[in-house]
Amino acid sequence: MLDFRMDTFLAVCQYMNYTRAAEALNITQPAVSQHIRWLEEQYEAPLFTYANKRLSLTREGELLRSMALTVKHDEQMLRRRLHDPGPGAHRLVFGVTPTVGMSLIPEPLARYHRLYPDAPISMRVSNTESLCAALDQGELDFAIVEGYFCKSDYDSLLYRREPYLAVCGAEYQFEQEPKVLSDLLGETLVVREPGSGNREIIRRALSRENRAVEDFRSVIQVSDMNVLKKLLLLGCGVGFLYQAAAQPQLGQGLLRAIPLEDFQESHDITFLWRKGSVFAQRYRQLFELLSPQDIEGESCAAGD
Known part of the structure; x- marks a missing residue:
C-alpha cells in the first residue's frame, strides 16, 4: 500500500x-x-x-511518479484478484479504443469466454488518452489502443499493424478527384475528438505538410465511431479509418477508399500496461489469449 x-x-x-x-x-x-x-x-x-x-x-x-502510479495500479489489480477466487482469477478488466472494440477484439473475446465461461469480463471503450488515465488510476488492468501514448510510462506489445485509409461514401462526389492529401482540404472532414488515435494520426500526417485539421473547409467532430461511419455513408464528407474498421462497408460497396499519392499510412495498435508491473507475465499471457487470428493485416508480432 x-x-x-x-x-x-x-x-x-x-x-x-x-x-x-x-x-x-x-x-x-x-x-x-x-x-x-x-x-x-x-x-x-x-x-x-x-x-x-x-x-x-x-x-x-x-x-x-511512474513508480507510484504502477504500484497504485498493481494494488488495485491485487485487490481484484484477492476478492475474486475461483472463476474471478480469470477476470478481465480492460479498455479498448473504438476500432479495436468494433473490429478486432470481439472474436478473441468470444474465444476467451469459451475458454473461461464463468470469468467476469468488463471492457471499457474510449479514446487512448482516457484509457491511459484509467490505467494510471488502477481502474483498468491493461488496454489495447490505436493512439499515441507515453512509452516511458507503459510496457507494451504490438497487437497489430493496420493500414489507415482515407475514405468517403460510395456516391460522394468531388469537384476534382483528389490525388494528394492537401486536395482533400476543400472537403468536410468527419473526425473523432481530441485525445483519440483517429484524430492524432490525421493531425500528425497534416503537420508534416504544415497543415492542421482546422484547414479543412469544415469539420464534423464526433465521439462515436459508429456515428462517424454513418455520416460518411450519408455523404457528409471524407474521413480516415483503419482498414479493419472500414472493410465491411468497403466490401459491400458502401464506402470507397480514396487513393492518395502521399498518404500510405499504417499504424500500430498496441497492447499496454503500466511499466514495471509485477503482473507483467499475466499481461503477456492475456496478450497471447486475446490476439486476433485469421484477420487480414499484419500479425500480432511482439515488441516492447
Missing part, C-alpha cells in the same frame, strides 16, 4: 499546483508542502522545480 504522502505527491503531479492539490485532498496547503519535503528527504532528491511561475517535475520526480 502506498504511503499517504505518495497520494499527495500524485495529486501535485496531476494539478501541478500545491493549492489545488490540497483542495482535492481536503487538506491544508502547508500539509502538502510538508508531505513533499518528507518525500524529498526520504529519496534524497528534489521532486519539483519552480521556474517562470510554473511547477514542473524533476527527472527524479518523473521516475517517482
